[in-house]
Amino acid sequence: MSRDDRRAAIAAATVPLLARYGSAVTTRQIAQAADVAEGTLFRAFEDKDELIHAALVAALDPAPLVRAISETADRGSLAETLTALAELIQDSQRATAKIVQVAHQVMGDRGGPPGGPGDDARRRHRDDVHRNHGKQGPDSHRDARMSAVQDIVQAIEASLVPYADELRTEPRVAASVFFFLVHGHASPLLFQDGPLDATQIVDVFLHGVLEAPCQGAGPPHAAVRPPDPHVAAPDPTASLA
Template sequence: MVEDEKRRRAPAMTLEQRREAIVASTVPLLVEHGGAVTTSQIAAAAGIAEGTVFRAFKDKQELLVACMRAGLNSDEEVAHIEGIERALPLADRLTEAVRAISGYLDRIWQVGQALQAAGISREAMHDRMHGDEGRAKSPENGPPREMLRVNDAMSGLFGPDDLRLPPAHSARLLLGLVLTNRMGTNFGTSVSEPAELVDLFLHGAIRTDHRGEPS
């Protein structure tokens, strides 16, 4: 009873603050329960009455699209990568970055799957997130922009003498491995661990001796 009263008397917030708080509570639920998550579960997680959800969002679909937008945000991952200690060996630096990026891709995938399970097509998702078809396809919106930020952060992990290719190009190739690895779950195959991906990126798939020559 007391808990219900607390939820009914939600703390005073602006509409935007309320929306952000609800989204922050909903994203983990989507990862855990998928599109079947109910507004009552969302309200309970946010510590508010269910009606407050619909005062902040016109319907559940609008809330789920807002969650997708929040899920795409890579601020946390970029900050994590930029904070990796540069004194660590290159392989360790890259492994930590790949671990962060893998978690980011998992979140995007799980939230996206939840939206599709709730009946929101990929096309509708883009239209509702970006407002019109032209903006939806723009590289300045959505995943391309956020992945570019991740790529830029990863390129900063390479030292001046580490590479035969430009840092941004090298980071993009490693990011491609991470993306391909994540897609492996679509084919029912197991995925490689971050350290395995980094080892493949740095040393290739061919066995070599200590001089780097094929054995």
């Protein structure tokens, strides 16, 4: 295994530990999870901080969620498939929220004068995130978030294609609405008793909020098309920062 592959494997093994223990995770726990000797960690990484930075970057990679969504095809009914997808997205959001808290602990709590260790840590993490997504420049963070959302929505769309005949919109439109409905209900601040669960979200998505279905209230399937890519649209990731 190359050094880069070893680093990637260790970082991936560290992600769930960060979600569970935060920045208090020990190198011994990481070594056990990665199934390597503790000394191997420091041959792959300069120190624990660099390892945690690599894990934070790995945690923000949408690829694992995209793969999980792609593997959720053919769950039976449309409602069952959507419920499984909603649960995957919600689980990913909870883990990512915890990781973001760790990122603030690791970088935000490191005060000091400009150019000090805190600035170095923040700069290294920012550069790593941009490099991980193949982006550079002032818009790289927004571009990376946009790309991640598009990858996730495309995976959801592929899962909905087999049910296209049951939908009143194109699968792409349904996928976009579904993702942002699930994502938008992740915050516990929205509901006194906590966010909606996957079953509740799917019920509202499929049946709306009216007591009885509204006949002919919207455009037919063929009339609802994906947005024109040549027409500027609001930034869908503005609330994902």
